[in-house]
Amino acid sequence: MNYDKYLSKTVMEIPPSGIRKFFDVADKYKDVISLGVGEPDFDTPWCAREAGIKSVQKGITQYTSNSGLPALREQVAKYLKDRFTVDYDPMSEIFITVGASEAIYLALRAIINDGDEVVVPEPSYVSYFPSVAICGGKAVPAKCYVEDEFRLTAENLEKVITDKTKALILPYPNNPTGAVMPRENLQEIAKVVKKHDILVLSDEIYCELTYGENRHTCFAEIEGMKERTVLINGFSKAFAMTGWRVGYACAPNAIFKQMLKIHQYIIMCASTNAQYAALGALKGGFDDDFAEMKKMVEEYDIRRRFLVSRLNAMGLTCFEPKGAFYVFPCVKSTGMDGEEFANRLLEEGKVAVVPGDAFGESGKDFIRISYAYSLNKLQKAMDRIEEFVLKYKK
């Protein structure tokens, strides 16, 4: 039976994920060190796990309110205010979602009319393009370059804005490049946003994972931007809670109401148990000034510095990423592009990395290496990569 006539054209036209495609192959090889995983290698802090367990033991297994546990929304509001100096009202502007993933989708669903364009910096996280397409919009890439340390510049943003542009997705700190946007750069972007009267979906899921002096600046904190911003965030990365599936969206009430309406009909509420765990994570964090998270960040930082120095030393030039847990070296010096490099490295060097073009065409000459792995493992992998690179170095 040919199912094509039954299936949605929009959905069928979405290409499969480049990462998935590569790792379907990689998974078949033996003795491969994978540096592909995009989630923390740390365990969820005990305070969160314990809160999750306790809620189940107490039999709290019913739905929560659609927008999530009031106590959790309050803690999220406090957290955003304390750590990122943005003010959101926990009852009318914040709601809890099934990961940042759901929040991204809801925001797009709530704002896109057929044919609307959404600007997406490239390279970036693989879900934005398909999510925009599913909502009937058109994702338009705004290229980011290694010369700009993969920041989105006002100039490159302005180039792709048309009268159909509805919104910009702003994904910093960035997956896969590790780029961050300092305040001055955000201010430049804000000017363009205002001038063209568009919205911003700011995916700040890596906001806690920054290295060096400057902490992350929340886009909503830039003057005049809160009213145009949907802030998307979650517990996956900062609290090592990927499998729990808890995130949140913060938005001006008019947008919040429409997003919540979809969430209500489609999801009802995020998992109750996971919401209690998230509440435990925040409460525990406030109790010890987020010591556990800081320990993770310190550990990531050591690995990050290790990778950057090893990669540069072997001739895979790599700008210093200041956020997330990825490095994004250029492999041009080997005479290969990212895809060929990744394929051969897998076969000959037994290390799996993600080809950069999985994150958009401008990632073509790059590979993504995740450092959500122990230093030990990274060391072994770097030795293998070095041996492989020496064979091909021009």
Next chain:
Amino acid sequence: MDNFDEKILKVLRDDSRFAPAQIARMVGLDESEVAKRIKAMEASGVIAKYTALCNTEKLNEDVVTALIEVKVTPQMSSGFDTIAKTVYQFDEVKAVYLMSGAYDLCITVEGKNLREVSRFVSEKLSTMRDIVSTATHFILKKYKTEGVILDDGDGEEKRQVIL
């Protein structure tokens, strides 16, 4: 000891083969500064020894390890120190800890076989004047030691690459 020393130690405790040059890049200091700090920590005894952590489960060596709980009569002048020092002189003794709770010293003893360890306990340890009683627990299997998981049966779960 400052935050940099802590970071250097963290790396070395993970793998003491890292050279100062590599550690320097990881923690963001000069190589010479790192070397100096390592020397200082060696001199002050913060770093007591560099060693290899062996998985004895995989060694074809006959080793039996026992944890021994010991109750002692503390000395008037030196408390538990004198007896602890007497005990740690034996090569069979790998660790000596002063404990809170139901007994006083916890001793780790290694021998080739049960008999050797038993003889150590009955002939050397329990005959000491200040030792009131001992309770010997033999270790049957080591699953994790010094933070390292040793049984590779269901060790590292394969982590899925999702997106």
